[in-house]
Amino acid sequence: xxxxxxxxxxxYRPSLEFSTNAxxxxxxxxxxxxxxxxxxxxxxxxxxxxxxxxxxxxTKVLEWNSPxxxxxxxxxxxxxxxxxxxxxxxxxxxxxLLWEGEPTDSGCEARKLSYQELFELTCQISNTxxxxxxxVGDRVAIYMPMIPETVAxxxxxxxxxxxxxxxxxxxxxxALADRIQDSQAKILVTADGTYRKGNFLKLKAxxxxxxxxxxxxxxxxxxxxxxxxxxxxxxxEGRDVDMSEVLPSKSKSCPAVPLNSEAPxxxxxxxxxxxxxxxxxxxxxxxxxxxxxxxxWLFDIKPDDIYWCTADCGxxxxxxxxxxxxxxxxxxxxxxxxAPTTPNPGRFWEMIERHSxxxxxxxxxxxxxxxxxxxxxxxKYNLKSLRxxxxxxxxxxxxxxxWYHRVIGNGKCPIVDTWWQTETGGAMIAPFPGASLLKPxxxxxxxxxxxxxxxxxxxxxxCKPGEKGVLVIKKPWPSMARGIWGDPMRFEKTxxxxxxxxxxxxVTADFCVKDEDGDFWIEGRMDxxxxxxxxxxxxxxxxxxxxxxxxxxxxxxxxxPDPIKGESIAVFIxxxxxxxxxxxGQQLSIDKLKAEARDFVGKEIxxxxxxxxxxxxxxxxxxxxxxxxxxxxxxxxxxxxxKGDTSTLEDxxxxxxxxxxx
Numbered sequence: 001x002x003x004x005x006x007x008x009x010x011x012y013r014p015s016l017e018f019s020t021n022a023x024x025x026x027x028x029x030x031x032x033x034x035x036x037x038x039x040x041x042x043x044x045x046x047x048x049x050x051x052x053x054x055x056x057x058x059t060k061v062l063e064w065n066s067p068x069x070x071x072x073x074x075x076x077x078x079x080x081x082x083x084x085x086x087x088x089x090x091x092x093x094x095x096x097l098l099w100e101g102e103p104t105d106s107g108c109e110a111r112k113l114s115y116q117e118l119f120e121l122t123c124q125i126s127n128t129x130x131x132x133x134x135x136v137g138d139r140v141a142i143y144m145p146m147i148p149e150t151v152a153x154x155x156x157x158x159x160x161x162x163x164x165x166x167x168x169x170x171x172x173x174x175a176l177a178d179r180i181q182d183s184q185a186k187i188l189v190t191a192d193g194t195y196r197k198g199n200f201l202k203l204k205a206x207x208x209x210x211x212x213x214x215x216x217x218x219x220x221x222x223x224x225x226x227x228x229x230x231x232x233x234x235x236x237e238g239r240d241v242d243m244s245e246v247l248p249s250k251s252k253s254c255p256a257v258p259l260n261s262e263a264p265x266x267x268x269x270x271x272x273x274x275x276x277x278x279x280x281x282x283x284x285x286x287x288x289x290x291x292x293x294x295x296x297w298l299f300d301i302k303p304d305d306i307y308w309c310t311a312d313c314g315x316x317x318x319x320x321x322x323x324x325x326x327x328x329x330x331x332x333x334x335x336x337x338x339a340p341t342t343p344n345p346g347r348f349w350e351m352i353e354r355h356s357x358x359x360x361x362x363x364x365x366x367x368x369x370x371x372x373x374x375x376x377x378x379x380k381y382n383l384k385s386l387r388x389x390x391x392x393x394x395x396x397x398x399x400x401x402x403w404y405h406r407v408i409g410n411g412k413c414p415i416v417d418t419w420w421q422t423e424t425g426g427a428m429i430a431p432f433p434g435a436s437l438l439k440p441x442x443x444x445x446x447x448x449x450x451x452x453x454x455x456x457x458x459x460x461x462x463c464k465p466g467e468k469g470v471l472v473i474k475k476p477w478p479s480m481a482r483g484i485w486g487d488p489m490r491f492e493k494t495x496x497x498x499x500x501x502x503x504x505x506x507v508t509a510d511f512c513v514k515d516e517d518g519d520f521w522i523e524g525r526m527d528x529x530x531x532x533x534x535x536x537x538x539x540x541x542x543x544x545x546x547x548x549x550x551x552x553x554x555x556x557x558x559x560x561p562d563p564i565k566g567e568s569i570a571v572f573i574x575x576x577x578x579x580x581x582x583x584x585g586q587q588l589s590i591d592k593l594k595a596e597a598r599d600f601v602g603k604e605i606x607x608x609x610x611x612x613x614x615x616x617x618x619x620x621x622x623x624x625x626x627x628x629x630x631x632x633x634x635x636x637x638x639x640x641x642x643k644g645d646t647s648t649l650e651d652x653x654x655x656x657x658x659x660x661x662x
Contacts (some may be wrong), residue, residue, distance in 0.1 A: 050290055099334075621633070
């Protein structure tokens with residue numbers, strides 16, 4: 001994927017019309033902006049922070065003692081007040097959220113919430129939380145579909161100082177229970193269900209299963225929004241609260257609680273290299289500052305724009321670039337509930353035409369999926385309202401970039417390819433759409449104030465142009481994660497103390513190459529984290545789930561290239577004695593065992609983690625120290641053969657059929 005020099009790579013320049021009206025207009029202005037940020041350092045961050053309404057001024061920009069960072073020390077603010085109250089003066093009647101459900105029949109039409117209406121809904125949810133005993137610092141789990149109430153609930157928590165943890169609606173009951181337990185959430189906010197691929201997915205039923213677990217024993221109440229009142233929804237007396245009944249009686253005004261700049265704003269769980277997901281938490285002022293400015297720069301937000309980020313609020317992109325960043329900028333945010341191909345592969349383009357959407361920010365997985373369906377569908381619709389495109393979640397391959405630019409952007413829309421992580425809080429490497437020279441497949445340069453580099457994975461010495469190394473961030477930045485919830489030592493060990501040579505440097509665990517022009521090309525993960533459709537899933541998390549199955553004694557999960565999803569999951573399992581006995585007695589077949597393994601992972605983690613391949617191994621190849629040799633398994637899963645001793649593995653000779661494992 002890496003393209004080594006500017007002379008060998010096709011360059012795309014923004015149009016004169018776009019650049020003339022952009023916030024950052026030329027490469028020279030962009031370069032000067034970066035130089036100023038480096039030279040001014042903390043003065044630069046203080047200047048940016050003038051956008052934040054501090055109720056109590058801060059006394060110091062940064063207190064840094066690696067890995068502990070405190071930004072805007074002693075300052076106080078309220079993120080929700082900054083976003084909503086500040087917008088009421090100028091934008092009270094402007095549409096804040098424009099929503100469309102998957103079905104478009106009667107009762108499922110698009111909804112519009114003005115900033116005034118979003119403010120009132122947020123206050124009503126805030127008052128409901130307070131009435132049920134939620135206080136500053138309490139954790140609230142949110143297990144919701146993509147509906148306006150999800151955004152309002154996030155903001156409601158921020159308004160009263162509660163810490164929200166949004167759990168992706170595709171996660172299983174077991175995964176939800178794990179996150180409730182780890183965060184010690186007192187309240188769960190969910191919905192009766194959501195529409196997905198033409199079906200009504202009953203989220204409340206999944207939530208009930210999670211709440212029946214001992215892991216959720218401390219949770220007090222479950223708030224239930226009604227997505228579709230025609231659907232059955234069981235409520236447990238004394239625990240469950242029907243929001244359609246209680247919300248209308250609540251006041252539409254709620255005072256915003258002043259909070260310390262470093263008070264936690266939210267926890268978001270992300271997969272790591274151990275079986276236990278990491279609860280990354282972000283704080284108030286620094287996160288808000290970078291969400292605001294990066295949104296403004298990346299998407300060149302204008303007052304009349306209708307902006308659509310296709311991410312779910314269960315992921316960091318849905319936090320920063322659906323909720324906090326765009327609304328802080330007073331944007332109109334489009335939300336869509338369902339699948340991109342329902343009722344047909346033209347659904348995205350139909351909605352862009354119907355709502356005159358100007359900015360589309362989506363994942364390379366989605367782009368490659370649409371490429372598979374061809375140009376027929378986008379050409380059916382008028383996409384002339386689009387003026388900017390964005391890419392997020394994983395590196396975008398040049399072929400997909402070119403298709404996105406030509407077919408969806410009509411050759412005129414700049415593409416903002418962004419690199420960042422849950423841990424960074426916001427985009428770190430990305431172009432300015434009106435100023436940057438774009439190379440398909442490159443995220444271009446770090447944003448102003450971000451000191452990124454590519455270094456040797458062993459020595460931490462800077463790599464030469466074209467040399468593959470690990471991407472690192474050398475200086476603290478405001479939106480950086482402050483820790484792993486309840487496990488500060490794991491945070492330090494995972495990101496800051498991987499080796500003595502990296503002390504005080506944030507190690508991203510992404511491979512990267514810088515070309516001769518200084519542009520960054522992300523090359524994928526260096527750890528055992530699999531990225532499927534932009535969703536991070538730890539190998540260990542999948543393996544931990546599999547060995548809980550009554551037929552499996554050992555398991556290994558690896559990634560393999562996938563033309564649509566970027567990566568897919570292959571697992572190798574070793575059956576235990578019980579499985580062998582039942583196979584000998586013909587009560588169990590290999591096909592049934594594989595199917596059970598797939599379904600078990602889906603049940604324990606979620607459908608997005610369900611393996612594409614399941615293979616049986618007599619034993620897993622290991623080093624002398626007992627470490628599973630995933631490199632060999634990855635090669636075997638991807639190519640059907642590996643070098644070295646494979647005697648412990650099942651027969652994967654060319655004669656062995658792989659069709660039943662797809």
